[in-house]
Amino acid sequence: MKHSEELLRSHGIKVTPQRLTIVDELYGRIHLSIDELYMAIKEKFPSISLATVYKNINAMMEKRFIKEVKIPNQKSRYELIKEPHSHVVCQKCGKVEDVHIDLSTVAKEAMEKSRYHINEDALIFTGVCPECAS
Ligand SMILES: [Zn+2]
Ligand SMILES: [Zn+2]
The missing domain is CATH 1.10.10.10 (Winged helix-like DNA-binding domain superfamily/Winged helix DNA-binding domain)
Known part of the structure; x- marks a missing residue:
């Protein structure tokens, strides 16, 4: 508290x-x-x-x-708000979890291709969580 x-x-x-x-x-x-x-x-x-x-x-x-x-x-x-991170979302139960992956090369490629200045590089991945998969 x-x-x-x-x-x-x-x-x-x-x-x-x-x-x-x-x-x-x-x-x-x-x-x-x-x-x-x-x-x-x-x-x-x-x-x-x-x-x-x-x-x-x-x-x-x-x-x-x-x-x-x-x-x-x-x-x-x-x-x-904490350090930047991406999310994984379960399509079956709707659970949302943090996933820490390095997106710097992805962001760099996106900037080069779009010529945008990108200042946030979080992604959302959807799939099935381990509990729902078993
Ligand atoms: Zn699930
Ligand atoms: Zn989060």
Whole structure:
């Protein structure tokens, strides 16, 4: 709990009990949809509205503390910003996990071919997770 408070402060985000709960949830479960976050927060703060949860998430996204992970055909997930990484998504159970791969040569090739200046090189891979495959 203490750690979450410091993290919020160091990003210039006002600490509120609701925000601390969001951070704790994202620590424990990594990629959560807005519904999952809302459910978890509602357990502790029954009167909170979905709009308030969105407002808190947006405030933390503005401070580059939380990031939206956009996955094709799925609701957005949210995660705490850490080092850049890609994601693997299970098409059967919908699980989303981090995968750390070096995309520097891929990004370089994309820049050369498109002549775009690329500043984010994360990818989303879809497939079947080991649990669903067995
Ligand atoms: Zn799966
Ligand atoms: Zn992630």
